[in-house]
Amino acid sequence: MVTTKSLIPPRIPCDLCPIGRRPHFRNFTQEELGFVQSFKIGELSVDPGATVISEGERHPQLYTVLTGWGYRYKILEDGRRQILNYVLPGDLVGLQGNLMAEMMHSVEALTRLTLCTFERDKLTTLFRDHPSLAYDLTWIASREESMLDEHLLSIGRRTALERAAYLLAFLDTRAEMTGVFVEGGPNILPLTQQHVADTLGLSLVHTNKTLRKLADMGMVRWLDRGCEVLDQRRLFDLAGWRPTKEGPRPFI
Amino acid sequence: MVTTKSLIPPRIPCDLCPIGRRPHFRNFTQEELGFVQSFKIGELSVDPGATVISEGERHPQLYTVLTGWGYRYKILEDGRRQILNYVLPGDLVGLQGNLMAEMMHSVEALTRLTLCTFERDKLTTLFRDHPSLAYDLTWIASREESMLDEHLLSIGRRTALERAAYLLAFLDTRAEMTGVFVEGGPNILPLTQQHVADTLGLSLVHTNKTLRKLADMGMVRWLDRGCEVLDQRRLFDLAGWRPTKEGPRPFI
DNA sequence: CGCTCGGTTGAGGAGATTCAACGTGGGTGG
DNA sequence: CCACCCACGTTGAATCTCCTCAACCGAGCG
Incomplete structure (x- = not known):
């Protein structure tokens, strides 16, 4: 049996983050980079089919997808499942739903998935000392919302x-x-x-x-x-x- | 014909805001109150059926519902309409979708609707100087997301x-x-x-x-x-x- | 008085579901 | 090594959900 989930200490330093090197993504300032580096507590790697987050649990971590595909979903008591959205590199996982309470949805890996792990508790510091990153967080939440809006239109009409x-x-x-x-x-x-x-x-x-x-x-x-x-x-x-x-x- | 839309200068000072007096809502600190008061640029009142925000437009304002009911929706080219969510007192309108770009949805009043009007450009100041409010913004966006998640589950399954x-x-x-x-x-x-x-x-x-x-x-x-x-x-x-x-x- | 808007109801048909079966390829255990 | 199983895709048939069309009713309003 292969391990399906493994948390390892940070290997990729944030200044070499593969995501920032892609077009379409903005880069950090030096000052932001310093904080993000301290914000990051590890890397997580999961196999296809493995669960990253489960509904009802409290998750002290936030994740950013580095590589691979995953999806967020909810299920009804009798097992009916609805996939809400997909997560790809650069997407923040674990912000959706209540900021600090238990997760209202689950996340599963479609392919092998590697994620950057952050400490949720440090969000306070982020908001206090790094307004540009706080703005980005809201921006990201906002973007997720417009995707969900479009999905709703799609399924509904x-x-x-x-x-x-x-x-x-x-x-x-x-x-x-x-x-x-x-x-x-x-x-x-x-x-x-x-x-x-x-x-x-x-x-x-x-x-x-x-x-x-x-x-x-x-x-x-x-x-x-x-x-x-x-x-x-x-x-x-x-x-x-x-x-x-x-x-x-x-x-x- | 009655006026369907009227923007008037602020009448209700934020320290007397009826929303803060309700249970379930948190109150501002003195410091926050000062900023919010300066953030607010007016009050808007619309008749039932009137459009507050239309898809495709740029909106330099943000709104918080003071009284009344409204709803957000999107339409397909041929007129098929999907209602995405409803807005009630205390809800922030205009944050959904891109933070600064054009609106991706419309908002219409169900009843007579009064709204607090804020200047979008001042968001930068909010993020820079008022981390607790910035946190609240993200919290609010997050809450909207979990409602949309539940709606998706509902329509889909x-x-x-x-x-x-x-x-x-x-x-x-x-x-x-x-x-x-x-x-x-x-x-x-x-x-x-x-x-x-x-x-x-x-x-x-x-x-x-x-x-x-x-x-x-x-x-x-x-x-x-x-x-x-x-x-x-x-x-x-x-x-x-x-x-x-x-x-x-x-x-x- | 006639108009419009919102709600109601019946009928026929399109679209979606469920049940059931089959094929194929990859993996596993005897 | 082969037999079996399981996951995934495919297809047909019966059934049911939901849609469209069409009509009607009552209330409110000019």
């Missing part, structure tokens, strides 16, 4: 086909922008159809038939636990959605 | 009847806690069935039939443009949901 088109186009553009795809390789979204179903609020069977239509139209190709987006533009048109282009975005 | 039960119980408890109901009167949620439909992601006809079932079961009573919740507990049970009790909550 788009047809099954439109929803699927929206989701795949959304994930593909996010993945592109964060640079999470393997260099040179094909752009594969590491999902099963069950994940798609639980995101779109559809049954597995109907999701399968819907994805089949998208595949027949040549917009996507479905692989074993993965989806390749072949024609982003037509997915946009079908969904009636376009990504909002953002300037350099903050992360912590 | 609850049945029509469960969804309706959830929505009405949710609004009823929020209204109770913010003290927006008229003193002594019956607790009326000021909605039409069209609003409920657009919140639940259902058609108007099917919403009507679903609400009828709830009424037949004695859990709610539907009035002309309003809904009275008769049995909160049974709605909770039906929806499989319970409000999270929060300590004194911040507002700005």
